[in-house]
Amino acid sequence: MRAKLIGIGSNRLLARVSDTSSPVARAMSLARFDEAGLLIGLIVLVLIIGIPHPEFFEFGSIKTLLRQCALVGIMAFGMVYLVSMTDIDLSVGGIYAVAVTASALMIKSGIDPWIAVLLSLFIGAALGAFNSIVTAALDVPLIIVSLGTLSVFFGLNLIISDASPIFGMPRDHLFFRIFGGEFLGLPASAWVMFAVGVALHFLFFHTRFGATVRAIGANRAAADFIGVKVDRVRLYATALTGMLCALSAAMTLAYFKAVDPSMGEQKELLVIAAVVIGGTSLAGGSGTILGAFLGVLIINVIDSGIVFFGVDPNYARFVTGCVILAAIALDRFVKRRRQLSDELQSHL
Amino acid sequence: MTQTVYSVRGVTKRFGRQVALDNVNIDIQEGSVLGLVGSNGAGKSTLMRCLAGALKPDQGELVLAGRQLHMNSMHEAWQAGIAFVSQELNLFPALSIAENLCLVPGRRGWRSAARMADEAGPVLERLGFRANLAAPLGSLSLADRQLVEIARALLQNPRVFILDEPTSALHASEVDRLHNILRELKWSGTAIVYISHFIEELLGVSDTVAVLRDGRRVTLPERPGPPPLPDVVTAMLGDKPTNLSPTKGGARETISTENPLRLTNLRGPIALSVDRMEARRGEVVGVAGLAGAGVEELFAVLFGRLPVVRGEISLPSGGRHKANSASAVANGIAYVPADRKRLGLALDQSIADNVSSVRGLGLGRDGFVISGRRQAERARQRCAATGVKMASVGQAVGSLSGGNQQKVVFAKWIEADPTLLLLDDPMRGVDIGAKSELYALIRQLAAEKRVVVIYSSDPADYIAVADRVLVFNGGKVADELSGNQLTEHRIVTSMNGSSGVSACV
Numbered sequence: 001m002r003a004k005l006i007g008i009g010s011n012r013l014l015a016r017v018s019d020t021s022s023p024v025a026r027a028m029s030l031a032r033f034d035e036a037g038l039l040i041g042l043i044v045l046v047l048i049i050g051i052p053h054p055e056f057f058e059f060g061s062i063k064t065l066l067r068q069c070a071l072v073g074i075m076a077f078g079m080v081y082l083v084s085m086t087d088i089d090l091s092v093g094g095i096y097a098v099a100v101t102a103s104a105l106m107i108k109s110g111i112d113p114w115i116a117v118l119l120s121l122f123i124g125a126a127l128g129a130f131n132s133i134v135t136a137a138l139d140v141p142l143i144i145v146s147l148g149t150l151s152v153f154f155g156l157n158l159i160i161s162d163a164s165p166i167f168g169m170p171r172d173h174l175f176f177r178i179f180g181g182e183f184l185g186l187p188a189s190a191w192v193m194f195a196v197g198v199a200l201h202f203l204f205f206h207t208r209f210g211a212t213v214r215a216i217g218a219n220r221a222a223a224d225f226i227g228v229k230v231d232r233v234r235l236y237a238t239a240l241t242g243m244l245c246a247l248s249a250a251m252t253l254a255y256f257k258a259v260d261p262s263m264g265e266q267k268e269l270l271v272i273a274a275v276v277i278g279g280t281s282l283a284g285g286s287g288t289i290l291g292a293f294l295g296v297l298i299i300n301v302i303d304s305g306i307v308f309f310g311v312d313p314n315y316a317r318f319v320t321g322c323v324i325l326a327a328i329a330l331d332r333f334v335k336r337r338r339q340l341s342d343e344l345q346s347h348l
Numbered sequence: 349m350t351q352t353v354y355s356v357r358g359v360t361k362r363f364g365r366q367v368a369l370d371n372v373n374i375d376i377q378e379g380s381v382l383g384l385v386g387s388n389g390a391g392k393s394t395l396m397r398c399l400a401g402a403l404k405p406d407q408g409e410l411v412l413a414g415r416q417l418h419m420n421s422m423h424e425a426w427q428a429g430i431a432f433v434s435q436e437l438n439l440f441p442a443l444s445i446a447e448n449l450c451l452v453p454g455r456r457g458w459r460s461a462a463r464m465a466d467e468a469g470p471v472l473e474r475l476g477f478r479a480n481l482a483a484p485l486g487s488l489s490l491a492d493r494q495l496v497e498i499a500r501a502l503l504q505n506p507r508v509f510i511l512d513e514p515t516s517a518l519h520a521s522e523v524d525r526l527h528n529i530l531r532e533l534k535w536s537g538t539a540i541v542y543i544s545h546f547i548e549e550l551l552g553v554s555d556t557v558a559v560l561r562d563g564r565r566v567t568l569p570e571r572p573g574p575p576p577l578p579d580v581v582t583a584m585l586g587d588k589p590t591n592l593s594p595t596k597g598g599a600r601e602t603i604s605t606e607n608p609l610r611l612t613n614l615r616g617p618i619a620l621s622v623d624r625m626e627a628r629r630g631e632v633v634g635v636a637g638l639a640g641a642g643v644e645e646l647f648a649v650l651f652g653r654l655p656v657v658r659g660e661i662s663l664p665s666g667g668r669h670k671a672n673s674a675s676a677v678a679n680g681i682a683y684v685p686a687d688r689k690r691l692g693l694a695l696d697q698s699i700a701d702n703v704s705s706v707r708g709l710g711l712g713r714d715g716f717v718i719s720g721r722r723q724a725e726r727a728r729q730r731c732a733a734t735g736v737k738m739a740s741v742g743q744a745v746g747s748l749s750g751g752n753q754q755k756v757v758f759a760k761w762i763e764a765d766p767t768l769l770l771l772d773d774p775m776r777g778v779d780i781g782a783k784s785e786l787y788a789l790i791r792q793l794a795a796e797k798r799v800v801v802i803y804s805s806d807p808a809d810y811i812a813v814a815d816r817v818l819v820f821n822g823g824k825v826a827d828e829l830s831g832n833q834l835t836e837h838r839i840v841t842s843m844n845g846s847s848g849v850s851a852c853v
C-alpha cells in the first residue's frame with residue numbers, strides 16, 4: 001500500500017520499490033519519489049510563513065487557502081493531460097469565464113441551477129473540443145489556436161454578460177447551499193477538487209486513455225505509427241479540460257453567488273504555472289496530478305505569504321515570480337541529483 | 349602523372365574493443381576521382397569521418413600536400429580545404445537558399461546574401477539547379493537540398509572534395525549532371541572521394557577504386573582499365589561459403605498456402621509497380637534493393653502510410669487493406685521500422701509501457717481500465733521469450749543496448765499477434781550476439797504461420813533468414829533468388845543490375 005502511494009506517477013519507481021525489501025531501502029525510496037523536491041519546497045515555504053505568523057496555521061486560513069486552490073486546481077488537473085502530450089491550451093480562462101457567465105444568466109432566467117450548471121459543463125466541454133477541432137483542421141499547434149480562442153471566448157463572455165456584473169442568484173437553492181458551503185469542516189469546492197484529483201489520477205495512470213496520452217507525449221510519431229488516433233485523443237483531452245474549467249466556474253458561482261465579467265482573466269497563466277511547477281515537462285511524457293496539486297498549493301501559499309508579510313502590493317507580483325522560480329530550481333536540483341545517483345548505481 | 353594530394357598512412361581507429369579501421373593506406377590523387385566501396389560496417393564512414401576531421405585516428409597519419417594534419421574538428425578540415433558532403437544534410441530549412449550557402453563550417457565573418465547569390469549563381473546553374481535564392485530552403489525537395497549542399501561545398505574551391513552517398517536522393521538526370529560536374533572539377537585539379545552503394549554508378553565516375561572490408565583495405569585483381577563490377581563485389585564480400593543458412597533447416601513443412609500476402613498489379617504513388625508478388629505463411633521473404641528501388645515504398649504502401657494508386661493487396665488476415673496505419677495494425681500487420689528511435693520506441697517510457705503499447709493502445713485489447721501488474725507480467729513473459737536482457741520491466745527502454753531495444757520492438761508487435769510482419773532493416777545498430785538471436789526469432793515467427801517480409805541493408809541477413817529474395821529495381825521486382833542462387837554476391841550484383849540504376853525517387 002505504501003509502495004503504491006509512493007509510486008504515484010512513476011513506473012520506474014514502482015519497479016524500484018518492489019525490488020527493495022528491507023525497511024531501510026523503503027525509507028530511502030520514500031525520499032526519492034518524484035514529488036519530493038516539491039514537497040520539501042512547500043514545507044519550507046509553509047515554515048517561512050508559519051513561524052513568524054502562527055495564525056497561518058489557523059483553521060480559517062487553511063480553509064481559505066484550500067478554497068482558492070480548488071479553483072485553479074480543478075483546471076490544472078485537466079491541463080496536466082494536455083501538457084503531458086506536449087499541447088497547451090491557453091484558452092482555459094476564457095472557457096471558465098464563458099461558463100460562469102452562462103450558468104449565472106441561465107439561473108437568472110429561471111432555469112433550475114442544477115440544470116444550468118449541467119448545461120454549463122457541456123458548454124465548457126464543447127468550447128474545449130472546438131479548440132481541438134480547429135487544431136486538427138488547420139494542422140497548427142493547439143497553443144496557437146488557443147491564443148486566438150482565448151480572446152474569442154473572453155470576447156464572447158463580454159457580449160453575453162453585456163460587460164456588467166450579474167447578481168441575484170437564488171442563494172437558498174440546494175446547489176448554492178451545498179457547493180457554496182462546507183462539508184466536514186472543509187469547503188465543498190476543496191472536496192470536489194480532491195474527488196476530481198483522485199479520479200483524474202486514476203484515469204491518467206490506470207486506463208487506456210491516460211496511457212495513450214502519456215504515450216503520445218513520450219513519442220508522438222511512434223504513437224501515430226502504431227495506429228493511435230492522436231487528433232481524437234487530443235479532442236477528448238481538451239473537452240475534458242474545458243469541462244473542468246466549467247466545473248471550477250460552477251464552484252466559483254456557488255461560493256460568490258455573483259459574477260463579475262473580469263472573472264477568469266489571467267487564470268490560464270496560473271494554471272500553466274501550477275502544472276509546470278508540478279514537474280510536468282513541457283517536452284511531454286511526464287506529468288502527475290499530485291505534482292500539479294502541489295504546484296497549486298505552492299502558488300497559493302506564496303499568495304498568502306504576501307498577505308501575511310504585508311508585502312507592498314507593488315512588489316507582490318515580483319516576489320511571487322521569484323518564489324516560483326526558486327521552487328522550480330529546487331525541484332530540478334533534487335531531480336538532477338537523483339538522476340546522477342541513478343547513473344552512478346547503474347555503473348556499479 | 350598525377351600527384352598525391354591527400355594520403356592516408358597506416359590509419360587505425362578503434363571503438364572500445366572493436367577495430368573499425370585497421371592500418372588503412374589510401375592515396376588520393378589530384379585531378380582524379382577515388383571511388384570508395386564497402387558493405388555496411390566495413391569502415392567506410394569511419395574512414396570518411398577521419399578524412400573530414402570529425403574523428404581522430406588512433407594511429408597513423410593524414411598528410412595533405414606533404415604536410416601532416418592534426419585536425420580536431422570539421423571546421424579545421426574545411427579551413428584546410430577539405431570539403432565534406434554527408435548523407436545527413438547539414439542545412440537550415442528555415443533560412444533562405446542564399447543564406448544557407450553563406451553558412452560554411454569554419455568560416456568566420458559574414459558575406460551578404462546578395463553577394464553570395466552572385467557567386468553562387470553560376471555554380472548552381474552548372475548543377476542544373478533553378479530556383480529563387482531568396483526562397484526558404486525548406487521549400488525545396490530533398491534532391492534539390494542535396495544539390496544546395498554540394499554547391500555550398502563547391503563554392504569553397506576545395507582541394508579535396510568528399511561526397512558520401514551524394515546520389516541517394518537524386519533523379520537519374522541529376523546524377524548525370526553531378527557526374528559531369530565532378531569530371532569538370534577533376535580536370536581543374538580537385539581530388540575527389542566518392543562513396544556510394546550504387547556500385548555501378550560509382551565505377552562509371554571513378555578513376556581508381558578502393559575497397560574496404562572489415563576495416564581493412566582489400567586489393568583488387570590487377571587488370572587493365574577500370575575494375576569490373578564482379579571483381580568489386582567479390583572484394584567487398586570476400587570468399588565466404590555460399591550456402592550458409594544455419595537457422596533455415598526444416599522450414600519447408602511449415603509453409604502454408606492458405607491466405608498468403610498477395611499483391612496484384614499494384615501501383616504505388618511514386619515508382620512502385622508490382623505485377624504479382626506472393627508471400628506465404630511460414631515463409632521469410634527478403635525484399636532487396638538500393639535506395640529508391642521501391643522497397644521503402646512497398647513497405648509504406650503495405651502499412652497504409654502511402655496510398656495504393658491501383659491494384660490489389662490481399663492480406664493474410666483476410667481484412668480489407670486501407671490507407672492508414674491504424675487499420676493496418678488492426679489488420680494484423682506489424683512493422684519493425686528502420687528508424688527505431690523515432691518510430692519504434694518511446695525511449696523514456698518503461699519496457700512494460702512499450703511492450704503493451706500496440707496491444708493496449710493501438711488495438712485497445714486490454715480494455716479501458718488497465719492493470720499495471722498484469723501488463724508488467726505479460727511484458728516480463730514476452731521479453732523473456734524474445735531474450736531481452738534487462739533488470740526489470742520498469743526500466744526505461746532508452747537504457748538498453750541497441751540489440752535489446754530492437755527485441756523490445758519485436759516484443760511489442762508480437763503482443764498484437766500479427767499475421768504479417770514487415771521488418772525494415774531490423775539488424776541496424778544491433779551487435780553480432782543479438783543478431784543471431786534475432787535471426788532465430790524471425791525464423792520462429794515465420795514457423796508460427798506468419799508471413800515475414802524483410803528488408804536489410806546488409807545482404808548477409810538475407811542469407812541468414814530469408815527463404816527467397818525478391819530484388820527490386822526501378823520500382824519493379826527485377827529478380828527472384830532462392831536455393832543455390834541465394835548468395836550475397838548474387839544479391840548485390842542483382843541490386844546493381846540494370847543500367848540507369850538510380851531510379852526516380
